[in-house]
Amino acid sequence: MAVVIFVLVLWYGGLFFQSFFLHRYAAHQVFTMSKTMERITFVLTWIFQGSSYLSAYGYGIMHRMHHAFTDTEDDPHSPSHDPNLFAMMWKTKTIYQDINQQRIAIDARFTKNVPQWSSFDTFASSRFSRIVWGSLYILFFVCFATTWWQWLLLPVTLFMAPIHGVIINWFGHIYGYVNYNVKNTSKNLFRFDFLMMGEGYHNNHHKYASRANFGVKWYEVDLTYVIIKILDAFGLIKLKPVRIRK
Template identity: 70%
Template sequence: MTIILFIIILWYGGLFFQTFFLHRYAAHQTFTMSNVAEKITFILTWFFQGSNYLSAYGYGVMHRMHHAYADTEDDPHSPKYDASVFSMMWRTKTIYSDINKQKIFVEPKFTKNVPQWKRFDAFASSWVSRLSWAVIYIAFFVFFATAWWQWLFLPVALFMAPIHGVIINWYAHIYGYVNFKSKDTSKNLFKFDFLMMGEGYHNNHHKYASRSNFGGVRWHEIDPTYQIMRVLNFFGVIKIKPSLVKIERD
């Protein structure tokens, strides 16, 4: 039971900071927060993502490119142009790394106002940090695993972020339903998205990328991350930007 609880905490902790900080804040800037709150969120992202830490800058820039070039040859990740899920994720990793290390030219429109903390990113993305977290995860399993099958969850802990990426970047472009017609293959993967905390409403998001609420188009589309954001907004931790779009479902 302890191992299952540990995986649940890693799953939702890492996922929350991915969708809240890296996606809705860094990439789309659907809300604002103070410099102090931003730095604290950087640290919390590292703490909960651990060995899977993703840079807000690398993620934010790459995700903007995904929206601009969705399902074209320039898309950083698309089932339409990758032979398998593994080739897609490897290409995603390569582009993400090249953006972070500034090995490729990126148009200014993709980098504008994307938060970056270079020193912290260098530490959190280092092999020292990643291997240290891996050792911590393995030690946790050594102490608390009570059955052989629980060790099957260790790779999930070590590769949590890529697994999240596969679910949305691959499967949410293949399976699901559509609220809005679009030029890309984005789909809403779940009717009730409590597995991916709102990220599964991918078709909604591609239609209205600037909305902080990924759900809310149909009655059953509840976005858990947005509900948490409303609480943080109420207490003044963040300030959600008002949405200026009028939703009209096809």
């Protein structure tokens, strides 16, 4: 039971900071926060993503490119141009690393105001950091795993962030339903997104990329947005007003 709870905490903790910080803040900037709050969130993202930590800078730029080039050959991750999800994951990893290590030229429109903490990212993304987190996960399983099948959850803890990405960037462009006819294959995976905390409303998001709430229908509850509203109410962040054009 302890292992299952541990994996669930990492799943939803890592997913929240990926959605809240990397996606809605770094890439789309649907709210603002102080520099102190930003640094705190960097650290919390590292704690919950652990061995699969993603840089806000690399993620933010790559996601903006995804919106600009969705389902074209220039899309960093697309089922329309990658033969399988593993090929897509490898391509995404390569582009992400090229961005972070500044090996490729990036259009200024993709880098504007993307948060960057270079010294922290260098440490958090290092092989040393990833090995330490991975070793801690294995140690936890050694101490608390009580049945063989619980060990099948270990790869999930080690590669949590890429798994989150595959669910949305691969399956979210193949399966599901649409609320809007957009010029790409984005779909909503779930009518109530219990698994991805609102990220599963991918078609809605591609229609209104600057909207903080990814849910549109009454039953499309965006759990990340609920937490964003609470943080906004306490003054920890400030939501930007957005005018939605129908």
